[in-house]
Amino acid sequence: MKHQTLDHLQAIAKVEPLSRYPIMSRQQRIERWAELLEKVPERRLRALTGTEHLKREARDASRCEGSPISVAFEDPIFRVQGLKDDSYGEAKRFFELTDWQLHDIVCSCHVGTAFRGEWAAARVRRTIGGNKLLNWLRGKMWH
Template sequence: MKHQTLEQLQTIATVEPSATYPTMSRTQRIERWAKLLEQNPRRCLGALSGTEYLSPEARAVARGAGSPITVAYEDPVLRAMGLKDDTYGEAKRFFELSDWQLHNIVCHCHVGATMQARWAAARVRRTITGNRLLAWLRARFVH
């Protein structure tokens, strides 16, 4: 029997996820999303338009084909863990993000109509690590 990695198998066969996955913490889910984006760092992704101006109902169902959220939804592991679609509201729920955090990742006001996946990955990861410059400034000047 020849042993192969999952990546090797995916080049020659469709690999279906098993029915059970260990649960992932919020941080692990966000980290996986960032890694998925980094797999193709130059991939051109679409931004969502004006998320901050939409009503909460419209924002929840907003989506854009080929957005950073779509990259997460394309992953069979995240889908098996409960990611139901590639809408703004579903990403907010599944990744446990605030509107401000998700807006910062997907809205066109930061990048225009498109962005590279590596840029989105950095924004996704920043929801875990925070802004290091602001943390440093707070530590220096706020007592």
Template sequence: QRLERWAQLLEQDPGRRLVALAGTEYTTPDVREKMRSAGSPITVAFEDPIFRAQGLRDDTYGEAKRFFELSDWQLHEVVCHCHVGASLPARWAASRVRAAISPGSGILAWLR
């Protein structure tokens, strides 16, 4: 339900340019947990008063991973710059969040 709400929040302004996080897959876990960028897809979630009331404490990578119960790979797919460059439209981030809702679909799931 949280992931669905996050996707809906992103879809409210589908053309909004969001900032991607750089190199999440190359940093150590300690550094990755603290990563953030103002205006990222995680920021959109943190701007939501309902998520904050449910316990979302900030807009860091580690907090999003904890709050949304995502793996590093899943969150990387949503926020990392390696797929889109320095910025991405909110609609693209929403589609990546939706992909995390049903990770059992797509070619990679078929190959497993």
């Protein structure tokens, strides 16, 4: 294979980056998720039920139409960044959250069966800051 400079390649072919969007950091992804939820503050979202009682495989596969995770998956930028679906496990992986953090955002035991977009945004943002020691301890206690 012959090495070509980018200038030479652009002269003979249309060269485009793989993505028009720069790779986002964890904090940027979480902040964008909160912003998406705030766009429609009165939007009624649905909660996942009993995530803390499910075995890992079932918890990771769980999803709910109209959840905060579904709002994230509707975003084309998140899909380009690698969000594959609107399941609990995929949100945990993509947003780099612990089970405890994601449970706190989406589980019905914290939010009831339905809640507003602006409220979900506040819970998502809390994962960026909050009490780091308490979050660490909760993560250690999660099964």
